[in-house]
Amino acid sequence: MALISIIEDFHPLANEKLLSRAEQLTPPLRHSILEPIGGFQLKERYSPEKQEIVLRQLPHLSMGKGENLCLDFGEHLVGYLTLELSYTGSHPDAPAFLKLKFAETFQELSENSQDYDGWLSRSWIQEEYIHVDLLPSTLVLPRRYAFRYLKITMMDTSPKYKLIVRHAECRTESSADWTGLRPLQSGDEQLDRIHAVSLKTLANCMQEEFEDGPKRDRRLWVGDLRLMALTNAISFRNFDLVKRCLYLFGGSRFPDGRVSANVFTKPTVEGDDTFLFDYALLYTVTLEEYLQDTGEPEALDDLYDIAMQQVEYALRQLDSTGVVGAEAVKDAFIDWCDELDKSACASAVLLYALRYARRLARRRNDWSQANYLLQQHDALRKAAMERFWSEEQGCFVSNGQISAASQVWMVLADVCSPEQALRAMAKTLSLAEGPRMSTPYMHHYYVMALLRVGLRKEAEEHLRYYWGSMLDAGADTFWECWDPEHPERSPYGGSVVNSYCHAWSCTPAYIIEKYLLK
């Protein structure tokens, strides 16, 4: 996730008690050392044509000015690179000047970052220019990278020597504990592979927080957290990490109590000055699901009021017709899709969250709040049906627009009758026009809505179509953005800043285990 919101003189509200608890819950990071399993040279610097090399030959392979060497670590890694460098020829009489490019996917290797002109900072591009003054030497890079491929380009040596990369290794880093986890063996190769890549995606985003992506933005967003928590519950079961993340969001909020869409943890914990209407509501959802999974009382005591603040804020945004007002709708994320009318979605997400909020209130024995929330829910549901349901179309219409997103969130929010919900989702299946879903985040909720109305076969087909096609396109971990019909699409104006291991695309393992295998 990445959106731009800038608030002048933003000073988030710090809750030291919550921050201190979050700090205590920081997970240990686990490490392993991995070496490349293959290598090649790109025939031209920015062309995908390649010439394989035998890794055993690495210590004999010298690189002169302009030459490149690509190492393939065989899987997506998050960690720190070490290179053992040496030379051939005369004693080096000038520094070695290297460019290192870390790529999550093969196609990134032949992209020229100079061509990138998108709106997201080019500082996310994982490239370094490095001068090595002494050879032989061991180069230990201080920054963490997310990559499968490493491209080393020799910017310059001197006519007197050539560089040799004797050895490369990556010290991986993750807080995911694979102990006791076994690969799914369902007898269905595609499902097994989708399951495995989902867990790998989640694991590589599990660091000291649930990061949205280890390449970018490397931080905790509510919408990603909710989906990671679901998948974590059926896999790594690191519930303390979920709890830590809930405390981080609680510990640094907007001055009026709203939860930031994302939170920075370094150098100190600080909620971002970005607010997303739906993400804040998913905070409430995530807390309730965490309590379902763990039943532990501390988080309920500490975070209950904050969870309630989120729905109460949202309820104050209703307009005169009783649905979420246009100003608040602007703050809803829902999907990377400029054409999407988000009015129906915003009200639906609020309804969805109200269900979880009521559960929290009951869990807390806060009966008056539970009753209040029920009344609000029923009123909003009625208003939403009046405003958005079209009996004629047999689906939800948001300011004249029929979109998958509107159907999905209305169905998940249990707004209508089961028959209406089925009609709406059936309509969605046959939609030829309208805004296209663009992110795995949206596709997750789409599959969930299909399951909700009993379209299990269609749900499985869509999961196989969407995440399966990512595998066919070479994914080692699931991606931030993917449209099988438009593989090159990036919401950022250039795919070189796309994240190819992105938390919000990790849910197929959850869906498979929870719904498809049963």
Added chain:
Amino acid sequence: MALISIIEDFHPLANEKLLSRAEQLTPPLRHSILEPIGGFQLKERYSPEKQEIVLRQLPHLSMGKGENLCLDFGEHLVGYLTLELSYTGSHPDAPAFLKLKFAETFQELSENSQDYDGWLSRSWIQEEYIHVDLLPSTLVLPRRYAFRYLKITMMDTSPKYKLIVRHAECRTESSADWTGLRPLQSGDEQLDRIHAVSLKTLANCMQEEFEDGPKRDRRLWVGDLRLMALTNAISFRNFDLVKRCLYLFGGSRFPDGRVSANVFTKPTVEGDDTFLFDYALLYTVTLEEYLQDTGEPEALDDLYDIAMQQVEYALRQLDSTGVVGAEAVKDAFIDWCDELDKSACASAVLLYALRYARRLARRRNDWSQANYLLQQHDALRKAAMERFWSEEQGCFVSNGQISAASQVWMVLADVCSPEQALRAMAKTLSLAEGPRMSTPYMHHYYVMALLRVGLRKEAEEHLRYYWGSMLDAGADTFWECWDPEHPERSPYGGSVVNSYCHAWSCTPAYIIEKYLLK
């Protein structure tokens, strides 16, 4: 100095005793902390037009994408940079991506290194691309730079924040000890300034060895050592450093005993596979001068044989006419000048070195060697006069070419009578054609030759003209290359790799103190 010689499978001869003694003589490095004294922004990235800024305002000056900030440290520094970085705006949501360019001269700031296409490695260009993941933070650069100006270009931030450079400082490094040295106060402003800049040049090249230039090549070359040792003797008087350098050259030589033109000291001491005919002979000269200065016996005992090997090797290169043969002439450096015919120079440098070698032999009471060298000297002198002296032209002619270099070295070698020498130098003064002298190294010997024939006034005028014009062109330290008539000239195909603090240009202080003030 930088020349290209590549010898396959070169394994220099190590003398552990000499290397261990050299190691013991490693001088302590002295440090001081210096801050910028001024700052400005270049109006365009590659244009010299600038807008001054008030340094006090630095902590309030924010840099967005594409903006630059230049800091002027007021003098040429060699050392390590520390930047204290902060930000303004929202919490940084992407790394800061900076380009740092360290420039010895103002004009370097507006040069685009992308345009460089010379034969010397672009890895010498003092530029770094750096990603800063956390802000605020203190950035300590691990490499040493030679610079007066620092240009910081903001390659990218994000739309959410801008960078602030709160503070910058350089921790300088040099083994020169200024204690007790006072600025020259001759009453002549230009001479005083030339003297001061000479010493500054020498000091900034005095590190653990006498480096040829702290920007490039950062190592010990014989030709530079000889001139630095002369100037060191009238200033910092760090004779142990001269001794260390003599031992380093002695400690790692060509397998046949020849002294390499330069020696690497890191990661271990290793003589380069470059041999320069004249430089090897200057090793013998430098040892004798060191002993004149110190009178100490150890170096004579340890290095005498090596010094003799250099002249003996050269004597074996005489051709059938008794002068240095064409193959050996190819190995002579003399000056950066492709058009220069170096035959006369090569024989003259050998004659010059034979005088010093004889002194060494006498110092050692090695009378048979002294006699042998005298015979060789006289024979070579006779052959050289026959081959190169033209009574008709009144000067030395090298294969049909009349050059300053030929006259200079023949005069310094005492080949001819004082009258002939005076005629030759007078002729040189009026030379309108022929190869131009290009380096301060050559200009030093030119001034010395003028002094040798008694043209004191002309010597002083030339010193003022040559080094004075460097000052007028903005030198804070004296440069590697300078032709007052062709200021843009670089022997490397691009001035961006030129060294603007170069050891071999430090001798004016020596000349002024030794000859001009008397």
